[in-house]
Structure formats: structure tokens, C-alpha cells
Amino acid sequence: MTSTPTITPAATGVDTTDDLLRTGAVVHAGSGAARQWWRDAVIYQVYPRSFADANGDGIGDIPGVTARLDHLEALGVDAVWLSPFYRSPQNDAGYDVADYRDVDPLFGTLADFDDLLAGAHARGIRVIVDLVPNHSSDQHAWFQAALAAAPGSAERARYMFRDGRGADGSQEPNNWQSIFGGPAWTRVTEPDGSPGQWYLHLFDSTQPDLDWTNPEVRAEFEDVLRFWLDRGVDGFRVDVAHGLVKADGLPDWDGHVEMVAGSTDDAADESTGDVEPGAPEDGSTGAGNHGPMFDQDGVHDVYRAWHRVLAEYDGDRCLVAEAWVEPLSRLARYVRPDEMHQAFNFSFLTTGWDAAALRTVMEASYRANDEVGAPTTWVLSNHDVVRHPSRLGSADPSLKVNGVFATDPQPDEELGLRRARAASLLMLGLPGSAYLYQGEELGLPEHTALPAEVRQDPAFFRTGGTEAGRDGCRVPLPWSADAPGYGFGPAGDPWLPQPESFARYAADVQYGVEGSTFETYRGALALRKAEGLGHGALAWLEAFAASADVVALRNQDVVVLANLGTEPVVLPRGAQVLIASGPVLADRSADPQMRVPADTTVWLRA
Template sequence: MTGSVFIFLVLRPRIFPMSVDTVISATAPLTGPLTLIHDADKAPGWWRSAVIYQVYPRSFRDLNGDGIGDIAGITAELPQLAELDVDAVWLSPFYRSPQRDAGYDVSDYCDVDPIFGTLGDFDVMMAEANRLGLRVIVDLVPNHCSDQHVAFQAALAAPAGSPERDMFIFRDGSGPQGQEPPNNWESHFGGPAWTRVLGPDGQPEQWYLHLFDSSQPDFNWDNPSVHAEFERVLRFWLDRGVSGFRVDVAHALVKAPGLPEWGGRADGGSSYGFPGHEAPMFGQPAVHDIYRAWRAILDQYGPDRILCAEANVDPLPRLANWVRQDQMHQAFNFPFLHAGLDVYRLRSVITDSLLALDAVGAPSTWVLSNHDVVRHASRFGYNGSGPREGDGIGPADPQPDTALGRRRAAAASMFMLGLPGAAYLYQGEELGLPDGVDIPEGLRQDPTFARTGGERLGRDGCRVPLPWRAAEPHNGFGSGQDPWLPLPASFTALARDAQAASPSSHLSLYRKMLALRRELDLGRGSLAWAEEWCTGSSLAYVNNATLVLMNLNHEPLEMPAGRVLLRSAEPGSGRFLASGATAWLQIDGSNAE
């Protein structure tokens, strides 16, 4: 191969600068040729290799017994997260809100909603997190607010063309008497992205834009007053000690001038004839000026405060535009989340991610589950087609194989946690929780369900509350009212206390993985594909002196020589890796099994 260089791996391999197609040959037969993609990371910054745990407050722990999780419940269970050996927690929205979209419809960005507690409760939680050595990142929702926000209520009361309305995106309608929406944009939750308002006389007048629910009007980021307001919000929470912000739909704030028609997907993803980079409501160049200004504010508080973009853009190299040195620190890697267990797609996504982000000096940020997707313990329980993307699983749908899903989820998590860069975990994935399926229609709360007349179930299934203690009411989530969404019957056996007592449980595996990841410094490591083990049914890479091997064949796979550090499933015999399992092996040639 052109440009090939041959070296020997002895103990901890030394990484030399090489091109993407460089092949390394090792003396020991345990790895074969290696294709180096990514060098070890020497840049400063805790966030470059961190494991960050997402807390979805309403489903984490209910301490006051009203059926909804609260900040006091988070505080009570923070020691469990510190014991898991994560670096930080990210809190989904807890701000004042009518809760039309589970708190992503914010009515006051500088206060805590009473269902979660008070600002005093937040300060107590911050003190406990600091005591435990956990950083706290909070969600920020700058694209839209609640229709109950004081600024939007003022806009409704003001006339067309007023400064109050200019805080949002109001437009006259099209067609006779403006009866049609200003353009053809669709809401992410179904239906049009425009709602018409009534004037003081009760007559229909202008329309306002909402890329999500009609209760979530989009801000007008062409207005300097919007910039000033969110800079105030940033400082408010930074002054309270947070370590940064996960920025909701970070690619959506600025819209293309003139709001041109769009015939592609509502979420801006690429489709035939409509490449995602042309979507007029996403990824506009001016959005990066906003984040440059925010980065400057965070830098005033020190180098350890971070911004993480929820920027679902394609193709993947565009992600680098959000994490250049003067903008965001991290961006979620959605192509990795959506790659599933396709070994070819996984390899391509990982390679493209590391190359694109290395080019701008940023780490990749890996994730398998969050509050918007079916949990990977359920997604991976299908051998054929699973749930529709962006939708949940109902009792009438084909059901995943629970055991298969949990086994593959453990393997996928272990494969992910061996990768260099940062990783995000979604609450409950360390327990191997599946989605909740048997949710009565009357209890469903995702606006997608209502806006599509039940055609799409929405995301409630991945948001059901956590089981803490098997023998307690509601599995220890709360001792009072029924939880806001019912816990599946299967959660009793998966409760945290039951798993903590078992050395072979999903929770015990996560504890071992996270401890070993830190010990081996894998988050700061390198990546080279182990070509001999990259087949149609297995995938392997070397990170520093650790070989990470995932077997997706239907049969056990004989592993290379070397000391097995950890595996996600017990083998049939010592040298074989079970089907649907991942192993970490020491590759320095010593201590072979």
C-alpha cells in the first residue's frame, strides 16, 4: 500500500504521525495490520475525554411523592452517579414551563419550575455535586420558548411590526386574506410550522413560526435584543456554578433570509433531491457568530466551562463547523447513534468523525441513547427492521427480543466506551433498561402523539421513570402518587439495588467499564483499525495498548492471543467471544491467557 510504514508494537505502542491509509504491522499475531486514524489527545480540557450522564429530571427520582421527579431527588441519588465514576451530569430542562413539551417550552429561563423545586434546591444540588467531584451541565433552549413566556405574551398583545413582535418570527399569511401559512415548512411534531393569531377584535391576523409544537414559538435571532437576553441567561447560570450548557437544536436558531420554501424533511435531514445542507431553517452561517459570542462569555469564567451542540446536521464533516476553537467544545455525534450495529457504517462514521473533528482540534462525542430516541436496549433487540426513526414502540408493534437487545446493548456500550473522545450516557442505560411499551393512550404526553392523532407514538417510552429499589412502591422512584408514566413490570428485576448486588449485572459491567476506561485513559487515546478483525460480522480497533473487539456474528469468535481485560458477556469457553459481545484485550504481548 502506498505510504506504508512498518513498526513494532512493544508494550504501549508509540503513535507516529501517519496518513489515513498507513498500515502498521505488529510482531504478535493478536492484531495483524493496523490502520491508524487518530493520534492520542494531548490537548488540555476535562471535557475532551469525559463521561457525562444525562439526567431527565421528571423521571429520575421523585422525593416529594407527587409522581414527578424533582431536584431534591437528583440530590439524593447523586452519590450513586459518583459511584458509577462519571465526570459530570447533564440536566434536561427544569425551568419554569407549562410542560407542553416536557420542559422544552420554557416560560422563564432563570427560575426552577415548582414541580421540580426551587432555586434553593438547585443550589443545594450544586453543593452536593461539588462535594462529590461531579460537574453539572444544564440544558439551554434558545431556538424557541413557551407561548406563555412574558415576551411572547407581549408580542401577542402588540401590533404587527412592533418591537415586541420582532422578538419572534411573525409574518403575514399567503393566499387570499392571508389564509394560508407564509411558507410550506413543517413542524417536527407533525403538521404545519405556522400558527395564526387573532387580533384584539377576534379577527385572524399574522402567523408565527414554530419548528416544534405550536406552544413553542421560535425566537427571531436577527434581533439583537434576543442575543442580549440569552447572554443574560448564560451569565445567570454560570454565576450559580454550572460547568456549561447543552444547547438544544443548536443548528436551528438562524433562518435563511426570506424564509424560502422547503420540500425536504422537517428535521432538515437529507432526502432525495433535498440535501440537508440546503435546508433553510438549519445550519445558516450566521449561527456561528452567536456561538463565538457565547464562547467568549464562557471563557471569562475560565477554561473549564463548556458548550455542547445538539446539531443534527449532515453530511458528518459539517459537524466540525460547530466545534472550531472559537465556538462549541463538543457536538453530539448523531450519525454514530443512528449507525446501529452495521459494522461497515460504524467504521465509516467513526473514521469520518475523527478525521473531521481532528482537523479542527476537537474531540468526538459519542452517544447511543437519549430522551429523544428508543433506548438502545430495545433498538438492538430486532433482527429485522425495528421502530421507525424518531418514534416509539407500542403494544401493537413487533416487539424486540429483550434478552438479545440487552446483550447487544452491553456490547455496543462497551465498544463505544473504548473510543477516544467524550461519551454521553442516558439515565438508566447502565441498568440495560428497555423502552416502556404499555403506556395507555390517556397517559401519553409527547406532543407528537397529539399532533399526529396517535399515528406516531412519540418519545414517552424512553422517558419512563427509573427503578431504584425493587421492593419499594413504584420500584423506589417515589413513594407517593403514581409516576407520571407507568414503570414496566420488567423494571422490578432491573432495579438498581437488585443489580448492585449481582457481579454479573448490567450495572456491574458499566462500573467495570467506566473504571477501566479511566484507568487505561481510553478517552485520551488513539485509534487504529485492526484490519484482521474488521469483517462483515466483527469490528475491532486498537486504542493505545487496548484492542476493542465486537462480535456480531451468530457464532462465537475465537479471539486473538492476549490478556482479556473485560468482556460484555461470558464466553462458552475462555478463548471465544460470544455472539453479540465485545471484549477489551491487552495487546502488549504479555500476560496472555
């Protein structure tokens, strides 16, 4: 970004606080008090194997989460989302489910889950669980039955079994590639020992895709929903929500399948022309998945049926879509009134550190979601992407990388943390709901130096080690700076090694420390709730509407101003700073004038 001179009152016309508060275009009219809790909730993602280890085996578990609920209560979140804890061979960290109605012994028992649910509810924290409907594990009873059954059987009809091409059926049914690398088809050996049919797996070969045209599949998952709703869960995060239904006939496709912002292979996209980012005004960043395996119209029938199931229960249960779909107007179809309730805004997540681009994606998000009466669901990090302190500390903050090797250019840790705190405070100042990924409230960076021998992500292995994968954002949390394993568990030997830098990010050295990342998040969540920002209205501030370096808006009675430039923004005298992502400078006069440094966000009283 080019250097700009200090932004002063004279340069902007912001001579007084009244001038600062003068609003321009209204972006979002607001919804008054939230009608349902999920419309403005701040939801915290718990990745159980890396959150807290209670039994000392080096892997996080459900009792570990329960033991740390006080941390989440102190932080001030409204709900937690638990990544999969179901019975699983753990070939993809639990996203290969063998039994959707039980807890894997690695994480505990159903009784442990009930204790966690009760403990969270007692603290006013709701619980959302992950649901993985696109595929099961190959160890699921259904798939084992399919392997034992004949082609054309009812057992095989639950999955995407197809005959191969060629005279002897030795060629894949189509040319689709797995998101994790390699072909998306695996050939089975029939019970008589002969080479047989092929089955589709958009992910690992141990994750066969279910056939959602089959009524039995639909009925099974509606029953799974009821199983967990009956136990008292408050909703479901739906994995690969845009992938359940494939195009009729499973046609060949010349494009390259990318699942998340994590793929580093853009060559196929550029060569085919099939994956073009949308026009700038629609907020697209190229993060959407394309092809006949994604975003088919039939998925919406599934979610309408699920909506009806949730409506049978009290308490405003919710569905949130993990749908890498662009443009945002297309994503908004998932949150129409009779479908899902939230959809992660991955266009926002993948927007670089650029004021104009951020304003564009925010405007496009509200425009699309307001059209269907849904909240916008903001997110900056999760278990599938490089943590945003490291993304924003990279030479190219919009870089879409799936993991970082030690041999790659390394992020600037100090710059990344400063920008990450600013980005988070900007996000939390927006109307809508917001998701936090465990550890971001501590400012954790990506672990960028994991050796090959400890990596576990199937994307690393299926690409022959050319893609680092997602292990770097999944490293166990540091709770205590001076304890073995930084207090993750009693054994001090977590399933992935933690970098030495985690000592300075440990929770216990941040609690009660003014200006720490944890206390900044905690303060922001308290203010967000007190000021009603989650269900507020949003308008740009006139004085900064054309600025190349500033995002400035008014939400309720609060001004949110993010300085993405290289020079300070000078505020008029009398501006009252409520919270800031970093130090705000002031002169030494009797009536001090404050300056917002580069890569800093402030909330001001309006």
C-alpha cells in the same frame, strides 16, 4: 447478517497475542493527556421528571436528583447534564420555557438547584444544564407582550411574526411543517379581535420560534448564560443548536422536516430527493435535518459570541450542540476552536448493528473532528430516541423509529440487551467524550406498551396518534425491585406507568452483582479512566480489518474487540480479558483459549 464460520486463529492469522495486537491503519492519533475535562468526559443525562421523586407527587425533582448523587458517583461519571427544569407550562416536558432564570415549582427551587450543584461538585461531578434558545413558551413574558403589541412592534420583532399570504392574509406565510406534525404556523387574534399575523413554531404551537437576527434576543441569551455561569454551572447543552437561524426570506421548501431519528414518515424524503444520505465513506445515515430552517451559516456567529462569554469564566466551561447535521464534516463546523466544544454524534447513534458501517462512521467522525481539533462526542441513547437496547433488539437495528406501539413488531428484549451492552462497551472504548442516558446503566428497554390515555408527548397528539412519540424512553427509573413504583418516589405512582419488567432491571438488584449491567458500566468507566482511553490513539487491528463481523481496534494499551457476527471469535492463547459485555467462553485446557460469543465486546490487555 449472513452466517459466518467460527473465526479462528488459522483463519485470521492470529496465532499469538503478538499477532492479535498488530495494528493497521491509524484512525486517530490521540491528544495525549486531555487538555480540558470535556475532551474525554463521560457525561450522564438526567431527565429530572423521570430520575427520582423526592416529594411524592409522582414527578421527579431536583431534590430527588441530589438524593441519588451517590449512584452517579459510584457509577463513575465525570458530569451530569440536566434536561430542562425551568419555569414552564410543561406542554413539551419543559422544553417550552417561560422563565430561563428560575426553577419550576414542579422541580423545586433555586435553592434546591444550588444544593444539587454543591453536592455534585463535592463528589467531583460537574453539572451541565439544558438551554433552549430556538423557541420559548407562549407563556413567556416576551411572547405575551408580543400578542398584546401591534404588527411591526419591537415586541413582535423578538419572534418570527409574519403577515399571511393571500388577499386577506389567511394563508400561512410559507409551507413549512412542524417537526411534531401539522403546519409550522399559527395565526393570532389581534388585540382588536381581528384575524392577525402568523408566528412560526418549528415544534408545538406553544413554542414560538425566536428571531435570532434581533440583537435583543442575542443579548438576552448571553445574559441567561451569565446567570447560570455565575451560579457555578460547568456548561450548557444547547437544544436544536442548528435551528436558531433561518434562511433569508423563509422560502418554501418541498422537503419533509424530520427532527430526530424518530420520524417514521420517509415518503416525502424519498419523493423529493432533497434528503439523501451521504456517500457511505462520509458516515451519513440520513439522520441529518435539511431545509432552510436548519444548519444556516448564521448560527456560528451566535456560538462564537457564546464561546467568548464562557471564556470569561474559569474551569473550562463547555457548550455541547444538539445538532442533527450531516455529513459529519458539516457537523464539525460547530466545534471549531472558537465555537462549541462538543457536538452529539447522531450518525453513530443511528448506525445499525453492522461492523463495516460502524467502522465507516468512526473513521469519518475522527477525520472530521481531528480536522478542527475537537473531540468526537459519542452517544447511543437520549430522551428523544428509542432506547438502544430496544433499537438493537429490533428486526432492523438501524430502524429510525420515534416510539413503539404495542401493536408494532416488538423488539427482542434479550437480544437487544446483549447487543446494547456490547455497543456501550465499544463506545466507551473509543477516544473522545461519551454521553449516557439515565437508565442505560441498568439496561432499561423502551416501554413499548404505553396506552394512548397516558401519553404526553406533543408529537403523539399533533400527528393524530400515528406517531408513538418519545414517552416510551422517558418512563421513570426503577430503583428498588420490591418497592411501590420500584422506588421512584414515596407515593409509588409515577407520572408514566412502568412496565413489570422493570423489576428485574432495578438498581438495587444490580449493585454489587458481578456481570450486572450496572457493574459492567461501572467497571468500564473505571478502566476507561485508568487506561486513559478517552484521550488515546486508535488504530484498527490488522487481523480483523476486512472482517464483515468484527470491529477491532487498539486504544493505548487496550484492544477493543466487538463481535457482531453469529459465530464466536477465537482469541489466541495468552490474551488477557480486562472486561467483557457478556460471558466469554474458554476451553478446559491448562492454557485456555477464549472465545468471544456473538454480540459481545471485550477489552483485552495489549
